Amino acid sequence: MTDLKAKIPEGPLAEKWTRFKGNQKLVNPANKRKLDVIVVGSGLAGASAAASLGELGFNVKVFCYQDSTRRAHSIAAQGGINAAKNYPNDGDSVWRLFHDTIKGGDYRSREANVYRLAEVSGNIIDQCVAQGVPFAREYGGLLDNRSFGGAQVSRTFYARGQTGQQLLLGAYSALSRQVNKGSLEVFARTEMLDLVVVDGKARGIITRDLATGEIQRHSAHAVVVASGGYGNVFFLSTNAMGSNASAAWQCFKKGACFANPAYAQIHPTCIPVHGSFQSKLTLMSESLRNDGRIWVPKNKEDAEKIRKGTLKPTDLKEEDRDYYLERRYPAFGNLVPRDVASRAAKERCDAGYGVGTGLAVYLDFADAINRLGRDVIEARYGNLFQMYEKITDENPYETPMMIYPAIHYTMGGIWVDYELQTTVPGLFAIGEANFSDHGANRLGASALMQGLADGYFVLPYTIQNYLADEIKTPRLETSHPAFDEAEKAISERIDQLFSIQGTKSVDSFHKRLGAVMWDFVGMARNKEGLQQAIDQIVQIKKDFWSDVRIPGDKSELNPELEKAGRVADFIELGELMARDALQREESCGGHFREEYQTEEGEALRNDDQYRYVGAWEYKGADQEPVLHKEDLIFEYIQVKQRNYK
Amino acid sequence: MDFTLKIWRQENAAVKGKFVTYQINDISPDSSFLEMLDQLNESLIDKVQKPVCFDSDCREGICGACGLYINGRPHGPDDAITTCQLHMRKFKSGQTIVIEPWRAKPFPIIKDLVVDRSSFDKIIEAGGYVSVNTGGVPDANSIPIPKANADLAMDAAACIGCGACVAACKNASAMLFVSAKVAHLSLLPQGRVEAKERVRKMVDTMDELGFGNCTNTGACEAECPKEISLTNIARLNREYYAAKLS
Ligand SMILES: Cc1cc2nc3c(=O)[nH]c(=O)nc-3n(C[C@H](O)[C@H](O)[C@H](O)COP(=O)(O)OP(=O)(O)OC[C@H]3O[C@@H](n4cnc5c(N)ncnc54)[C@H](O)[C@@H]3O)c2cc1C
Ligand code: SF4
Ligand code: FES
Numbered sequence A: 001m002t003d004l005k006a007k008i009p010e011g012p013l014a015e016k017w018t019r020f021k022g023n024q025k026l027v028n029p030a031n032k033r034k035l036d037v038i039v040v041g042s043g044l045a046g047a048s049a050a051a052s053l054g055e056l057g058f059n060v061k062v063f064c065y066q067d068s069t070r071r072a073h074s075i076a077a078q079g080g081i082n083a084a085k086n087y088p089n090d091g092d093s094v095w096r097l098f099h100d101t102i103k104g105g106d107y108r109s110r111e112a113n114v115y116r117l118a119e120v121s122g123n124i125i126d127q128c129v130a131q132g133v134p135f136a137r138e139y140g141g142l143l144d145n146r147s148f149g150g151a152q153v154s155r156t157f158y159a160r161g162q163t164g165q166q167l168l169l170g171a172y173s174a175l176s177r178q179v180n181k182g183s184l185e186v187f188a189r190t191e192m193l194d195l196v197v198v199d200g201k202a203r204g205i206i207t208r209d210l211a212t213g214e215i216q217r218h219s220a221h222a223v224v225v226a227s228g229g230y231g232n233v234f235f236l237s238t239n240a241m242g243s244n245a246s247a248a249w250q251c252f253k254k255g256a257c258f259a260n261p262a263y264a265q266i267h268p269t270c271i272p273v274h275g276s277f278q279s280k281l282t283l284m285s286e287s288l289r290n291d292g293r294i295w296v297p298k299n300k301e302d303a304e305k306i307r308k309g310t311l312k313p314t315d316l317k318e319e320d321r322d323y324y325l326e327r328r329y330p331a332f333g334n335l336v337p338r339d340v341a342s343r344a345a346k347e348r349c350d351a352g353y354g355v356g357t358g359l360a361v362y363l364d365f366a367d368a369i370n371r372l373g374r375d376v377i378e379a380r381y382g383n384l385f386q387m388y389e390k391i392t393d394e395n396p397y398e399t400p401m402m403i404y405p406a407i408h409y410t411m412g413g414i415w416v417d418y419e420l421q422t423t424v425p426g427l428f429a430i431g432e433a434n435f436s437d438h439g440a441n442r443l444g445a446s447a448l449m450q451g452l453a454d455g456y457f458v459l460p461y462t463i464q465n466y467l468a469d470e471i472k473t474p475r476l477e478t479s480h481p482a483f484d485e486a487e488k489a490i491s492e493r494i495d496q497l498f499s500i501q502g503t504k505s506v507d508s509f510h511k512r513l514g515a516v517m518w519d520f521v522g523m524a525r526n527k528e529g530l531q532q533a534i535d536q537i538v539q540i541k542k543d544f545w546s547d548v549r550i551p552g553d554k555s556e557l558n559p560e561l562e563k564a565g566r567v568a569d570f571i572e573l574g575e576l577m578a579r580d581a582l583q584r585e586e587s588c589g590g591h592f593r594e595e596y597q598t599e600e601g602e603a604l605r606n607d608d609q610y611r612y613v614g615a616w617e618y619k620g621a622d623q624e625p626v627l628h629k630e631d632l633i634f635e636y637i638q639v640k641q642r643n644y645k
Numbered sequence B: 001m002d003f004t005l006k007i008w009r010q011e012n013a014a015v016k017g018k019f020v021t022y023q024i025n026d027i028s029p030d031s032s033f034l035e036m037l038d039q040l041n042e043s044l045i046d047k048v049q050k051p052v053c054f055d056s057d058c059r060e061g062i063c064g065a066c067g068l069y070i071n072g073r074p075h076g077p078d079d080a081i082t083t084c085q086l087h088m089r090k091f092k093s094g095q096t097i098v099i100e101p102w103r104a105k106p107f108p109i110i111k112d113l114v115v116d117r118s119s120f121d122k123i124i125e126a127g128g129y130v131s132v133n134t135g136g137v138p139d140a141n142s143i144p145i146p147k148a149n150a151d152l153a154m155d156a157a158a159c160i161g162c163g164a165c166v167a168a169c170k171n172a173s174a175m176l177f178v179s180a181k182v183a184h185l186s187l188l189p190q191g192r193v194e195a196k197e198r199v200r201k202m203v204d205t206m207d208e209l210g211f212g213n214c215t216n217t218g219a220c221e222a223e224c225p226k227e228i229s230l231t232n233i234a235r236l237n238r239e240y241y242a243a244k245l246s
Helices: A013-023 A044-058 A094-104 A113-133 A165-181 A246-253 A286-290 A300-308 A324-330 A339-350 A366-372 A374-392 A449-471 A483-502 A506-520 A526-546 A558-583 B033-046 B119-125 B147-157 B162-170 B173-184 B195-208 B220-225 B231-245
Strands: A034-040 A059-063 A184-187 A191-196 A201-209 A215-219 A224-225 A264-270 A293-297 A361-364 A401-410 A427-429 A613-615 A626-631 B003-009 B020-026 B096-100 B109-111
Touching: A013 A113, A013 A449, A013 A613, A034 A044, A034 A201, A044 A059, A044 A165, A044 A449, A059 A191, A059 A246, A113 A165, A113 A449, A165 A184, A165 A264, A165 A449, A165 B119, A165 B147, A191 A215, A191 A483, A191 A558, A191 B195, A201 A324, A201 A483, A201 B147, A215 A483, A224 A246, A224 A449, A246 A558, A264 A339, A286 A374, A293 A300, A293 A339, A300 B096, A324 A339, A339 A361, A339 A366, A339 A401, A366 A374, A427 A449, A483 A526, A483 A558, A506 A526, A526 A558, A558 A613, B020 B033, B109 B195, B119 B173, B119 B195, B147 B173, B162 B173, B173 B195, B173 B220, B173 B231, B195 B231
Parallel strands: A034 A059, A034 A224, A059 A184, A224 A427, B003 B096
Antiparallel strands: A191 A201, A201 A215, A264 A401, A293 A361, A361 A401, A613 A626, B003 B020
């Protein structure tokens, strides 16, 4: 039976991490060279971990499915990265960042992990600046900050609207330096298909070279999964086309518990859906909410005229507009956390006040332009405005932007303990792939922080606590029967996919799954809908495995085969998400159960019964997964109803 | 909208490729170029044919994965965007659209419209970084940097490594790409320390990998989706000669 031991160090909150580092086991330099570590993923988490492990002297292999490690999905992050530097002297501190993150996550994360995250956040900024990351600066030459949702201080560092790109290129440069030094080997265009477990420990992976179709074996002393989130379960999301859950899902099937799968984040400011051929959704950075005001018409008749095109938004008088976030949440206004802002938009649109196709609200910069001038707005958001115009053919300097919520991030993921180790010894999970620090809702600009905290400053320490006991373990030959077995299973699955020769494309199944997920496991969920979702997903799975069509063959570049493997896993994960949402009979953060809300429509938690991490254990293809609970104990923070009024 | 597509099809690097013509109808002007190709591929799968392979991931102009040569221009007829940001409203219904992969010796074709750009990674590995290890670095605000320099560095750092500059250049030169990294780092005090060694190693590696010489035609700048400026090449040249002299 799986035992969820969080392994939180003893001692006062503020000293736990220091104590851990002071007492943990380390590997001496001579022994590091004898140890191999596999890192799956080259996003912020994977690249920073791989580079740091290489610098320490381990032999590292990095894998990514893109043609270059520099293209990982982290590259698309726009808005910024949080750190408790308190440079603006506006009252920020490690404690406040810790507190905001726990509260933002609706009291569903571990105190010790989150405190450590806040504690190392400042080091990240130092590290990135040393690498040459060109963060925005003020005229005095010092770093500039902005504010993000869920915070009353300015603690977000940014590089124009391309923060993720610049941070990733920083990590990529560190990784490239290790390639040059010979301590790190990159396998790009290579997908992890299975985890190899020997004597209960993670000892390697099976991969497919996507250009040639060759199945390959890699052994190591530890495996680190940094494969990102699973938002693409919904088909349409802001994630990159190839973002997938397959690496994490194979770990689940090999014994790693999967925690809080139901916690998915819907981002309030995305460009609305425009057609059935749409392949992905584009995010408009949350930073826009610093200066943009969100509204819909006050009267339904006006909303209808706008939808028909007989009334222009710019012609609507001030008193005929409903700035609903400012109205409902005067203290935070347009800067309420994402889940709150998203549901409020859905509420207005469902009530008939939506604009555009009816599923859109306005994000208006007219006031900001009047107050600050067009130049200032252009300097702050120029590239975002340009991106918006390219996509929609509308000029946001002249007419308000239209936005609508979309799936953006997944808080759930592989369960890890304080050391970022999963329930499989030797298997670690970092970045968005793990469930750790954001509870039921992530605050803006905190994912980049977590990915880099895990990769630069946490994992390189904690993994040594495990590896110190492996220094006598010889390298594993990839001819070991465990590799034979894993490779055989993978080859059979690929052959099975080709043998179906059905009538429908992989995408058609993915779209069907996405529609079910969005309707029943999306922004608002209820018992009946979730049960229906499970039934429908079971049916989609049957249809997929009997009617999918994959052209071409397996020993060539074959994107349809790649997608098929990913969609097969998404279908199973979708079902687990629905199950998890069903068992959690409360509303918290990104998980909103319609049955559990206050009279004003706010999320209603049930701390007595659901203050736990729900971690699922795989029991076999024909069996239901088993739920394990890790109780969350709050010693330092008073658990309250979140209030952004 | 309706289009005639002439698309380069090639099974792999070892065999010869050819243009194949497809007709595609009922495309929405709001559809992106790659969504148009998605729809073509759906119809090919319907007919039990192999879909057209092309690279893309973020589909919002930042990862640098996409890159098609469309009607004789890298990333198509619109300026300052990547292929994934191109929309069909930029074309006329009934038009013929010719779609090819990047064509440059250092970017061998893998299949159809997909090329191997790993030579770019090799150039960065040669020296496109500041040699600092994780930890033990000074406080971020201990090094003030004039805003103007930080902004210029950011302009250069915006390069997405797509390779359009190489595809646009008749010599297949990678100068714009290399100069963007050289300029980004040499404009910052952190990067100055190794500036000489960096430029030497990166340029030498670029030459070894078979990229051609820069003859200042400016085709790269005109096609760069991130508007990386030719002034970066001037800066690279200054840095390079200074490095050679010392
Ligand atoms: C549009 C957008 C904007 C965002 N903006 C912000 C922001 O402003 N601030 C913020 O804090 N957060 C932001 N986020 C969230 C943040 O970008 C992500 O959570 C974070 O970058 C994830 O990093 P990661 O390293 O965990 O994974 P990723 O960057 O997703 O990397 C995953 C890696 O795993 C590899 N991989 C995946 N599967 C496999 C496999 N089977 N085999 C081999 N390799 C595999 C991929 O190739 C890739 O290298 C944004 C997200 C989006 C979508
Ligand atoms: S310089 Fe421009 S065209 Fe060349 S790789 Fe960079 S972004 Fe692409
Ligand atoms: S797909 Fe990422 S830049 Fe086009």
